[in-house]
Structures are given as C-alpha cells and as structure tokens.
Amino acid sequence: MLLSIRSLTKTFPGTRALDDVSFDLRAGEVHALLGENGAGKSTLIKCLTGAYQRDGGTVVLEGAEIAPRSTVEAQDLGIGTVYQEVNLLPNLTVAQNLMFGREPRRFGMINARAMRVQAQAMLAQYGLDVNVDRDLGSYSVAIQQIIAIARAVALSGKVLILDEPTASLDAREVQMVFDVVRGLRAKGLGIVFVSHFLDQVFDLTDRITVLRNGRYITTEDTATLDRVRLIEHMLGRTLQDEVLHNPPPDRGPRPAMLKFEGFGRRGVIEPFNLEIGAGEVVGLAGLLGSGRTESAEAMFGIRPAQSGSAQDQNGALDLSSPGKAIAQRFGFAPEDRKTDGIVADLSIRENIILGLQARLGWARPIPRAEQNRIADDYIRRLDIRTSGREKRIGDLSGGNQQKVVLARWLAMNPRFLILDEPTRGIDVGAHAEILHLIHELVEQGMSLLVISSELDELIAVSNRVIVLRDRRHIAELKGQDITGEAIMRAIAASDTTEQSDIPNQKVTG
Amino acid sequence: MNISLNTRALPLYVTIGIFLVAYLICWLQFPNMLSTRVIGNLLTDNAYLGIVAVGMTLVILSGGIDLSVGSVIAFSGVFIAVMLRDTGLHPLLVFGILLILTTGFGALMGWLIHWLVMPAFIVTLAGMFLARGGAYLLSIDSVPIQHEFYKTLQSAYWLMPGKGRLTLIGVLMLAVFLVGIIVAHKTRFGTSVFALGGGEATARLMGVRQGRTTVLVYAFSGLMAGLSGIVFSVYTGSGYSLATVGTELTAIACVVIGGTLLTGGAGYMFGTLVGVLTMGLIQTYIVFDGSLSSWWTKIVIGFLLLAFILLQKGLVKLSQKGMVTKV
Incomplete structure (x- = not known):
C-alpha cells in the first residue's frame, strides 16, 4: 500500500x-x-x-x-x-513556473538556457511541445x-x-x-x-x-x-426507506408564466428549456456540481446566459444582470448565505430594506418609520427570533438569517423566487417553517425554483422536479412520479444510453 | 534574452518608443539636445531619482508600495550633514551607518506588513512621517556639508567626447540599475518577487517564503533610499529636512511609465530607467525652451501616467479576452 x-x-x-x-x-x-x-x-x-x-x-x-x-x-x-x-x-513564463524554486544557477544567477532546456524536457514526457518562454x-x-x-x-x-x-x-x-x-x-x-x-x-x-x-x-x-448504489451511498438513503410524500395538490396544467428556451452558457451549463407556471414549484435535483446552481445563476443574470431566450406572456425578458432580473420581479436566495445572502454587519432591518431601497434608488430613501414597520411586520410574519430589529444579522442563527433573506425578497413582492439550498445549515424546527413558508407563497400565486441536495425536501415541495447531471438537464418528473428512487435512477442513468447525443464526450486525445 | 513578443512586454516597447520619439522632437527643435553634455546632465540630475526608483520597482513588482522613500532620502541628507558637522567620522563610515539604518528601517516595515498583515500603504505612510520627523529632529535648517571628501566626490567625473561630463553619481545610478536588473530578472529572489505580485496564495502554494521575501523587498527599498540620500547629498552639497517632498510619488510615476504593472507581477527594471530618463528629458526640454513654467513637467507626467495606466488596463482586458477565445 x-x-x-x-x-x-x-x-x-x-x-x-x-x-x-x-x-x-x-x-x-x-x-x-x-x-x-x-x-x-x-x-x-x-x-x-x-x-x-x-x-x-x-x-x-x-x-x-x-x-x-x-x-x-x-x-x-x-x-x-x-x-x-x-x-x-x-x-511567469512556463519555464519559470515549472522550475520555480529549483532553477539551475550559475554564479548565483539563474541560467536561463539550462532552465529552458530542462523545462522542455519535462514537458516532452507528457507529449507537450509549447514555447516555455511564453x-x-x-x-x-x-x-x-x-x-x-x-x-x-x-x-x-x-x-x-x-x-x-x-x-x-x-x-x-x-x-x-x-x-x-x-x-x-x-x-x-x-x-x-x-x-x-x-x-x-x-x-x-x-x-x-x-x-x-x-x-x-x-x-x-x-x-x-453500480451507479445507483453509488448515488445511494453519496446521498445517504436507500431505495428501501422510501418515504411516501404528499405531492402538493395538482391544480392541473398551468399557463406557463416564464419560458426559458435554449438557455445556456458555454462551459457552465448546457442549453436547457424550462417552463414555469404561475404558482408552481419546480425543484432542481442532482449531485453537487451537476449544474443546479449554475442554471439558477443563468436565470437570475449572475452568470448570464450566452444562448437562448427568456419570455413571459408579454414578450422577451432581459436577464443579463441581477439588476435586470430584479426589475422583472425575480428573486434569488443564494446557497452561500453568509457571503452572498446577508450583509453580516448590518442590522436585521437594514438587511430586509436593502432590496427595496436598491429598487427605489438612493435619491428616494424609505422613511425610517416605514422601514421599522416593514421590518417588524416580517419579523412577526416569518417568526424571526430576535431581540429586536436593530440586532446585527451576523449574530442570528442560520435559520433566522435565512428568514431575513426571504423577508428581503418578499418585501419586494417577486413573481418568481429562486431558493438555492434554502434549508442548508438550519436546525430542524426552522427547516419545517421554511418548507411551510414555501407552501404559503405558492398559495399566493408566486412561482418558485427550489434547489436542494435533500431529496425528501425536494419531493415534499415540488410540483415538478428537473434532474441534472454533468451540467445538463436530463430528466423531468411530475406528480406521482416524483420519488427518491426515480430521481436517483435518473442521476445514475449511465451515459451509455445517451452516448449518441453527445458524441464529443468520448473522443480520445 | 528571448525576443518572443509577449503582450506583457508591450508597455516596455511603448516606453522606449515614447522616449525615442520625444528625444527626436527635442532634437529637431534644439539640435544641441543631442550632445554628451545633455546626456551627462540627464544622468547626473536624475541619479537620486533613478536609484530610489530601482527599489520602488521591486516593491511594486511584489504587489506593494513604499511611500517612505522620499522622507528617507531627506533624513539621510540631514543625518550625513549633521554627523559630518558634529563628529569627526569619515564620510564613508557615516555612509555605512546610514545604509544600515535605512535598510533596517525598510526591513522593519516589511516585517510589519507581513507579520501584522497590514496594508503596505499604511505601514509605509507611517514610515514616511517617521522618517520626515526624524529629519526635523536632527535639524530644522539646511545643513551645509563641507568635507574635503565630498569635494572629491562632487568633482569626480569622466570627460566624454563632446565635453560631456559623466559624473560619479550618474555612473552609480547606471550601476545600481544593472544590479536591479540582475536581482529582479536573474535571481530566485527576483522570481519570488514576481510570484508574490502575481498572486500571494498561489505563490505560497508554490513554495515562496512570503515573509522572508517581503522583508527583503522593503529592506532593499530602504537600502536604495539610503543610497539615493547619499547621492542627493553629494548632488546638493547639503542636508535639508524639507528636501525631496513627494519624491516617492515621482518614483512611482517613473516605475509605471516604465511599464511596470501597478498591481504587481509584471514589469521590467530597464523600463524604469527609461521612465526616469523620460521624466528628465521633459525637464531638460523646459529648460531649453526657457519660456515654459517648470510646472509643465508635472502636467506632461500626469498625461503620460494616465496614458500608461489606460494602456495597461487595455492590455489586461485584451489578454483576458484572448484567454476566453482560446478555451
């Protein structure tokens, strides 16, 4: 060994x-x-x-x-x-990088010629012939x-x-x-x-x-x-202990509110088609790095799509930056809450007001009394556990921070909200509350895109689940078909079945 | 030297091009500009600036900045003058003591920057006030230096064909640049400096001893500032605590005009020499013209700086674009 x-x-x-x-x-x-x-x-x-x-x-x-x-x-x-x-x-040059710390020297000075020769010899072993001085x-x-x-x-x-x-x-x-x-x-x-x-x-x-x-x-x-076994190991659940879920009441086919066609970004996410109905929850399932977050980031303009188009009933949408996505009444609660979601040193009130104020612009400050009212309102409605609205948000627990992030978006009344791992690092109680909140929002007609590594959570909230693998949308599950087993089988499906679709995947050098 | 056309070398070529074109324009207007006298004076008048710019180049290559050098030059002048006035020490001994002092001062700043993880800007800003204050403490008035040895130094020159004088301090500057070129481009230490400027985290992964390199870089800058102080005292024949205010910024300008990336990691020591000479050339032109205010130097330098920073921004953008299309 x-x-x-x-x-x-x-x-x-x-x-x-x-x-x-x-x-x-x-x-x-x-x-x-x-x-x-x-x-x-x-x-x-x-x-x-x-x-x-x-x-x-x-x-x-x-x-x-x-x-x-x-x-x-x-x-x-x-x-x-x-x-x-x-x-x-x-x-630095290729040669400098290769030989760093071991440069051949003569009279204390780097011997550039010897270094070049040695670097070229090193790369020749790998069949690489490049100009090492560049x-x-x-x-x-x-x-x-x-x-x-x-x-x-x-x-x-x-x-x-x-x-x-x-x-x-x-x-x-x-x-x-x-x-x-x-x-x-x-x-x-x-x-x-x-x-x-x-x-x-x-x-x-x-x-x-x-x-x-x-x-x-x-x-x-x-x-x-076996691929399915591997995925069971990774996700930590077996097909035997499948829990039956109550899928959210299916209210029949909904008119598509948002339509993404051929939406993709080179090297980040393969082009995908996705329709999202009003009041629908679409779940994105897949392993880490499968392109879930990348899909969401393209839709919200963080890493904007390079191909395809997005439309609603009224025509094409410009989603080339987060600001433009927000103007279309999109919202995004990111996966990395601590660095991308909250401003740790600001108070709860300031964090909630942030989005609203940004939309109004700096010239029209929201009156303090109005800010207090909004903050108190959401602290009560979302049951944010805090000693007061002026508390530094960084001092709250993960679950309560997440609620503040949600409050910020809800205050802006979005029509489409993306939740990337909304329950990560949150204790069990807050977990249930956030899932409950998702149901409530849908009741009010908001559309949601939920990304989660926890299959049970995804199954519990989604009307539809899109399965991703290797940066591609590979399967779509609806209604009763949304089961842990189906999702895992979709993730595990060997690429041999789809080999013909992606001829360039197996080209040997 | 390889002659492959790296985009990173482009600012250097531009610098050299600008210098040559500027010289051509000067020569067309004042044919006397192309004489060994002018060239000799160009070297002599800018010797202290060139020497301190060598240290500054290394600091900027490492991704840092050293704002203390102007004050250190002034301190050095006053220190030498006061020591020669009040003690019987030989100037060479005083030089030795001074260089140890300024090198140690630089090393201390480097140590603070690395071990206390403080921004170089703040640490060297503090160093700037400290050194200036130290100079005031020694003497508020200008102190003349009247030592036989200084007279020898001041009158040491080689006569070039055409009666130009290649002075000792001018030669010293060229020698210092030669040392700078070797240190920056031909030693492992120099490669470490470039590595730090390219990215600290990666440099550490590659085995750069960051603390040691940082301390050495600022120590080198301190040494250069001390040497520059000696040269300045020879040049002016006195020590004055109000001298060389803002020289650190002029040195930074020379480095940037010389094609070194202000954010570190890319540049050429030789470019800095051209930058210093360009600045000297503008001053010479103004002297020749006679009617222009010397403030025009500042205005031209301002425009040159702006142009170079824009050029570098453009190159960085261009190389990033090249990356995307290649992937």
Missing part, C-alpha cells in the same frame, strides 16, 4: 469534519474520492497536503508515518496536489493543468492529488488531461481523483471511496460498482 490513512479525525469548532475516516491508495491506481457537500473530501485532502493538521489517526506513506505541516513539506514527502485553479502563476497565462486552461501536473509530479512523484482538475475544461481537453493521468498511473504513481462528474469518475478511476458527513462509507472497485 502506497498511502494508508487510518481513523483520521479532524474537528473544527462546532463540527466534526472528519470522523474515523480510512482511505487506502495503491501505487499505480487512480482512486476517486466522492461525496456531497460537507462530506469531508476537502478536509481529508487538506490534512494530506499539510494545509490542516489532523486531530487523530495515522497517515502512513510507504511504511512511514507522516504529518506534513505545510504544502511544501507534503511536496517534499512525495504528495503533490493540483487544484481546479490557482496552481501556477500566469504572470507567459503561462497565454495558454489554455487544459495546457496549464498539464503543466501544473508536470510540476507536481516532478516535485513529489509518489502521490498525486487531483482536486477537480477538469471543472473548467471541455470534453476534448478532459481527454488530454486524462491521457496524462493514465500515463502517470502506468508509471506507478498513486493518484487521488476528486470530481463531481460521475462519467469522468467511471471513465478514469480504478476504485471509488465515498465519504458522507465526515464519515467513511465504502470503497469499491469502479468496474463492479
């Missing part, structure tokens, strides 16, 4: 990020590390690369226990890492990734951790990188591969380890692992 992790534990204030996790890596294998949000993947990797120090357990590399305290130390021990981005410096930033992301891999292997050479290296690459570039990875596997490196793309995981890896909520779940051979 090249690398062997036993009973790894890592605790942060308030959470146990890793709890008794074990992981084995053989020489000459590509081992996928999978898990949803909060599973502990990145914590595990950071413990390996020296970014974090473990609290308990052992990490044994080639028979010797190690405890790296920095990335550089981990590198010296033989563990190299390539991240999705920020690996190398675009303002800035790294002038090359495509795929080539930058291969250069980053070349550097990591040259520095460490035993274990290579690839943390979502393909997240911003297209299919052809992915194969370029995979060819490099396969070459390294053949040379006997142990490779840890983290990715949200199941097709890539099944394409590349030999074994798969699943983590969930900081715990080790299972390790299995990729070749014999």
Whole structure:
C-alpha cells in the first residue's frame, strides 16, 4: 500500500469534519474520492497536503508515518496536489513556473538556457511541445493543468492529488488531461481523483471511496460498482426507506408564466428549456456540481446566459444582470448565505430594506418609520427570533438569517423566487417553517425554483422536479412520479444510453 | 534574452518608443539636445531619482508600495550633514551607518506588513512621517556639508567626447540599475518577487517564503533610499529636512511609465530607467525652451501616467479576452 490513512479525525469548532475516516491508495491506481457537500473530501485532502493538521489517526506513506505541516513539506514527502485553479502563476513564463524554486544557477544567477532546456524536457514526457518562454497565462486552461501536473509530479512523484482538475475544461481537453493521468498511473504513481462528474469518475478511476458527513462509507472497485448504489451511498438513503410524500395538490396544467428556451452558457451549463407556471414549484435535483446552481445563476443574470431566450406572456425578458432580473420581479436566495445572502454587519432591518431601497434608488430613501414597520411586520410574519430589529444579522442563527433573506425578497413582492439550498445549515424546527413558508407563497400565486441536495425536501415541495447531471438537464418528473428512487435512477442513468447525443464526450486525445 | 513578443512586454516597447520619439522632437527643435553634455546632465540630475526608483520597482513588482522613500532620502541628507558637522567620522563610515539604518528601517516595515498583515500603504505612510520627523529632529535648517571628501566626490567625473561630463553619481545610478536588473530578472529572489505580485496564495502554494521575501523587498527599498540620500547629498552639497517632498510619488510615476504593472507581477527594471530618463528629458526640454513654467513637467507626467495606466488596463482586458477565445 502506497498511502494508508487510518481513523483520521479532524474537528473544527462546532463540527466534526472528519470522523474515523480510512482511505487506502495503491501505487499505480487512480482512486476517486466522492461525496456531497460537507462530506469531508476537502478536509481529508487538506490534512494530506499539510494545509490542516489532523486531530487523530495515522497517515502512513510507504511504511512511514507522516504529518506534513505545510504544502511544501507534503511536496517534499512525495504528495503533490493540483487544484481546479490557482496552481501556477500566469504572470511567469512556463519555464519559470515549472522550475520555480529549483532553477539551475550559475554564479548565483539563474541560467536561463539550462532552465529552458530542462523545462522542455519535462514537458516532452507528457507529449507537450509549447514555447516555455511564453507567459503561462497565454495558454489554455487544459495546457496549464498539464503543466501544473508536470510540476507536481516532478516535485513529489509518489502521490498525486487531483482536486477537480477538469471543472473548467471541455470534453476534448478532459481527454488530454486524462491521457496524462493514465500515463502517470502506468508509471506507478498513486493518484487521488476528486470530481463531481460521475462519467469522468467511471471513465478514469480504478476504485471509488465515498465519504458522507465526515464519515467513511465504502470503497469499491469502479468496474463492479453500480451507479445507483453509488448515488445511494453519496446521498445517504436507500431505495428501501422510501418515504411516501404528499405531492402538493395538482391544480392541473398551468399557463406557463416564464419560458426559458435554449438557455445556456458555454462551459457552465448546457442549453436547457424550462417552463414555469404561475404558482408552481419546480425543484432542481442532482449531485453537487451537476449544474443546479449554475442554471439558477443563468436565470437570475449572475452568470448570464450566452444562448437562448427568456419570455413571459408579454414578450422577451432581459436577464443579463441581477439588476435586470430584479426589475422583472425575480428573486434569488443564494446557497452561500453568509457571503452572498446577508450583509453580516448590518442590522436585521437594514438587511430586509436593502432590496427595496436598491429598487427605489438612493435619491428616494424609505422613511425610517416605514422601514421599522416593514421590518417588524416580517419579523412577526416569518417568526424571526430576535431581540429586536436593530440586532446585527451576523449574530442570528442560520435559520433566522435565512428568514431575513426571504423577508428581503418578499418585501419586494417577486413573481418568481429562486431558493438555492434554502434549508442548508438550519436546525430542524426552522427547516419545517421554511418548507411551510414555501407552501404559503405558492398559495399566493408566486412561482418558485427550489434547489436542494435533500431529496425528501425536494419531493415534499415540488410540483415538478428537473434532474441534472454533468451540467445538463436530463430528466423531468411530475406528480406521482416524483420519488427518491426515480430521481436517483435518473442521476445514475449511465451515459451509455445517451452516448449518441453527445458524441464529443468520448473522443480520445 | 528571448525576443518572443509577449503582450506583457508591450508597455516596455511603448516606453522606449515614447522616449525615442520625444528625444527626436527635442532634437529637431534644439539640435544641441543631442550632445554628451545633455546626456551627462540627464544622468547626473536624475541619479537620486533613478536609484530610489530601482527599489520602488521591486516593491511594486511584489504587489506593494513604499511611500517612505522620499522622507528617507531627506533624513539621510540631514543625518550625513549633521554627523559630518558634529563628529569627526569619515564620510564613508557615516555612509555605512546610514545604509544600515535605512535598510533596517525598510526591513522593519516589511516585517510589519507581513507579520501584522497590514496594508503596505499604511505601514509605509507611517514610515514616511517617521522618517520626515526624524529629519526635523536632527535639524530644522539646511545643513551645509563641507568635507574635503565630498569635494572629491562632487568633482569626480569622466570627460566624454563632446565635453560631456559623466559624473560619479550618474555612473552609480547606471550601476545600481544593472544590479536591479540582475536581482529582479536573474535571481530566485527576483522570481519570488514576481510570484508574490502575481498572486500571494498561489505563490505560497508554490513554495515562496512570503515573509522572508517581503522583508527583503522593503529592506532593499530602504537600502536604495539610503543610497539615493547619499547621492542627493553629494548632488546638493547639503542636508535639508524639507528636501525631496513627494519624491516617492515621482518614483512611482517613473516605475509605471516604465511599464511596470501597478498591481504587481509584471514589469521590467530597464523600463524604469527609461521612465526616469523620460521624466528628465521633459525637464531638460523646459529648460531649453526657457519660456515654459517648470510646472509643465508635472502636467506632461500626469498625461503620460494616465496614458500608461489606460494602456495597461487595455492590455489586461485584451489578454483576458484572448484567454476566453482560446478555451
């Protein structure tokens, strides 16, 4: 065994990020590390690369226990890492990046000629012939990734951790990188591969380890692992304990209020069609990184769509920025509440008023009495637990912060509200209240788009569920068809059935 | 040196182009401008500015800024003058003490910036007031330097063909630029400086010792400021606490006109030399013209700065666009 992790534990204030996790890596294998949000993947990797120090357990590399305290130390021990981005410096040349810290010197000065020759030789091993004197930033992301891999292997050479290296690459570039990875596997490196793309995981890896909520779940051979089983492991529910849900009363086909056609953005989300009726809740299901948030961001103009159109009964909508989306009476409660949803240092009142005031413009301030009235009204209606409206919002619990974010949008009376993971990090009581609130809003005729990793929650609130995988909308479930099993089967559906639709997915470099 | 046309080198080419065109215009109007006398004076008059700009270039390349250098130059002049007046120490010894002081001062600021995670702007602003205050403390009045050794320094020059005088301090500036070019472009330390300017988090991942590099960068800038102070005292023959107010900003302007990205990570030491000479050229033109107010220097510099910042913005935008189409 090249690398062997036993009973790894890592605790942060308030959470146990890793709890008794074990992981084995053989020489000459590509081992996928999978898990949803909060599973502990990145914590595990950071413990390996020296970014974090473990609290308990052992990490044994080639028979010797190690405890790296920095990335550089981990590198010296033989563990190299390539991240999705920020690996190398675009303002330095390719050669400088490759040889950084090990530049050949003569009389104390860098020997540029020797450096060029060595850098070219390094890249030649990967079949890459680029001008090493040009800035790294002038090359495509795929080539930058291969250069980053070349550097990591040259520095460490035993274990290579690839943390979502393909997240911003297209299919052809992915194969370029995979060819490099396969070459390294053949040379006997142990490779840890983290990715949200199941097709890539099944394409590349030999074994798969699943983590969930900081715990080790299972390790299995990729070749014999069933996709549905894998998704059960990742989502943490089995088909047996399927709960029956009461689908919201189906009020028959509704007139489409909003129509998105061919809506997409290159490299972010494949073009999709979506109709949303008045008073309808559409759920987006899928694994982390499947394109749920990306779909919502395109609809709200955060990362605006580059193709397709959006319409309502009155004609085309301009959704090229959040401001324009808000002008169309759209609302968006983001997934990362702390950084994107609230302004932590402002009071509850100020946070609620924010959207309303932004729409009015700075020249027409809302009178303080009116602000107080609105804030008190929502604090009462949404049952926001606080000692008063002037309390700093950062001091509230997650559930109450989420209610304030909702209050901000409700005060603006949107017709279409997007809720991205509305119940993440919220205690059980507040959880139920927010689901209840969703029902109430729908009763009033508001349309909602709900994104959630919790299938039960999605099933409970949605009239329709769209299933996403690998940045594509792949299935739509309605009414009684919305079951956990159906969703998981849709996510797991092997791409072989759809291979003909996406010929470029399997092109070999 | 490779001759591949990097877009990042474009500001350097533009700088050199502007300098040559400006010189051509000057020469067409005043044929005397193209003489070794003018060139000699250009080097002598701007020696202190050039030396301090070498330090500033390194600081800006690392993604920082050093506002203290103008005050440190003034402090150095007063320090030397007072030491030579009140003690019997030889000037060379005084120079040594001074350089240790200013280098340590820079290192201390670098240490504060790194270990207390404070913005370079604030720390060096404090340094600026401290150094200026220190100069006042030593002497409020201008202190003349009357030492035999200084007379030797002031009169040291090589006669160029055409009777131009290549003075000691002019040669010193060129030598300092040579050292700067080697440090910035030919050493591992220099590469670390570029790396820090390109992105601190990534640089750390790549193994840059951030603390050490930051301290060394500001120490180098302090050393250059001290050296510049010595040169300035030789140039003026006195030490005055009100001297070189705003020189740090002029140095920053030279660096930017020289094609270095103000946000760090890209630029050329040689460009700064051209930037300094461009600034000197404008002043020389005004002297030759005779009717123009010297404030025109500031106005032209202002426009040049603006043009260069716009050029850099345009290049950054252009390279980002290039990335998108390539992916």
